[in-house]
Amino acid sequence: MAQGFDPAAATAAYLATLPPEVHAKATAYTQGGHCLLLWGTLVSILVSWIVIRSGVLVRARAGVEAKKPRPWLAVAVVVVVDSIIEGLLSTPWDAYAHWWREKSYGLTSRAFGGWFGEHLLLMGFGLIQGLILFSLLYWAIRRFPKTWWLWSSVGVVFAFLGLFILQLTVLEPLLNSYKPAPPGPVRDTVVAMANQVGVPSGKILIYDGSKQSNRYTANAGGFLGFGRIAMSDVMFKKDADLAEVKGVVGHEMGHYVHGHVPLGALEFGLVALAGFFLLDRMFPWAARLLGAKGVTGLSDPAGLPVVAVIFAVLALLATPLINSMSRYTEADADHFSVVHFNEPDGLAKALVKTIEYRADSPSALEEFIFYDHPSVGRRVRAMMDWKAAHPKDATTASPTKAGA
Structure with missing residues (x-):
């Protein structure tokens, strides 16, 4: 020594x-961010509940499959409709949490227009991701109704790595x-x-x-x-x-x-394994609690907001584990x-x-x-x-x- x-x-x-005074400001910002985590989860749940109660996704799925089952198309239509509605309903909260609050603490200098344009771009990128990932997830649920949660967690590992490559090669060059x-x-x-x-x-x-x-x-x-x-x-x-x-x-x-x-992909796959297992068990109870009328079960894409609510709660509870990793x-x-x-x-x-x-x-x-x-x-x-x-x-x- x-x-x-x-x-x-x-x-x-x-x-x-x-x-x-800098330390005090940092403490206020950081601890306010802790509260933001809870409020963000509650906003997400509220937005999903509004979509569930509107019945718009049940009608969208029924319209696609009025004459014959078309599960792939039904998933795609539901994901698009849900992403647009939930994205628009969540935008005021996102603007507060990710632009106004950052600006009020001096952590960004950009104008609202710049933030909003990028927000729309990220919404579009998220929609494409959702179309791919949820199409595969609902296929697994239909194909392996008893063990879908196991195979889907393996898929999450590869999805994590694939999205990492897409982020590097497509998204980040668009943003910076x-x-x-x-x-x-x-x-x-x-x-x-x-x-x-x-x-x-x-x-x-x-x-x-x-x-x-x-x-x-x-x-x-x-x-x-x-x-x-x-x-x-x-x-x-x-x-x-x-x-x-x-x-x-x-x-x-x-x-x-x-x-x-790759280590993060494996860790995320293990977390997803637990999350999917719990989703499989919790979905019927959550659908009844949220009043998801017309949703026929976990394999019904019209129940996507129910899935979102369950994942939001589980993600909040898993915060200490994810942060520890x-x-x-x-x-x-x-x-x-x-x-x-x-x-x-x-x-x-x-x-x-x-x-x-x-x-x-x-x-x-x-x-x-x-x-x-x-x-x-x-x-x-x-x-x-x-x-x-x-x-x-x-x-x-x-x-x-x-x-x-």
Whole structure:
């Protein structure tokens, strides 16, 4: 351990670089987000209940199958009608939760028109996804009425990976411009890092994330040659230096190298297995409770809003489990970064810049339930513990600003 270095004091010093009012605002935003999770679930249930009580999906299904059974077409028509109605009914809530609230906390600078245009694009993309996934789900329910939940959970794993590829290759290029880092210190540093750990250096990109958000962030993932590591331009607008770039990009490389995307697919498949099993048992009871008149059973696509209600409740209850799985991979990526690139201070400085949208010191219970990343305080402390145990050579040069 480095003599005279106190990890606890160093952690406190990093957190103290932001004034109390910034911490208070971050806490208000974060804890308000916890309430948003509950309210969002209630809004989703209310919207689905309105569609159920209207009977519009029963009439749509009956119209398609008036002369003969046409299950594939019935599913498609129901999914389209339901997606449009529920999307429109949910838009006021989405505007509040994802635009107005973000703007009121200074986390986005975009105008409402920009947000709404993107919202419509995402609705369209979600409709296409829904047509594919629900067509396959209802086929499985019809084909394997006793064991559909088992086979469908296997399908979820492949769907997760397929949607990941579609997101990278189709959706994200529609939303943002992704470009290789220009020649200079950042590119040279990142290419050297990529060569060190076997990540394709041509897939390390900078994107115009400031178009949507003022958050200091990066993201990554990949499998079977698909994937990339992307840094938001906000990083550089907030004066990221090379030590921060190494810490953050090293973290993202950890996601890539350790295969967190396929791991996430397997985890999501297991969660789906439990969810589908419970859906199979709960559907008749939920349909009666919600007053789903005319819905003949789980295989009837007109019961899609009943399925949505059950999934909304189960997803809310599963929040601690899902977040715990996510926290594991995030901590693993932090560890990868510091082991391979030894920039604990760089990553700590970057983490402090995320406090504006992620309160740094929640209670253990709050973190367990609501946090999909370890808290900033916990992550910075892990970096300082590493620094204490692995001091750098005293001749190591101090970080320079990363002009991107």
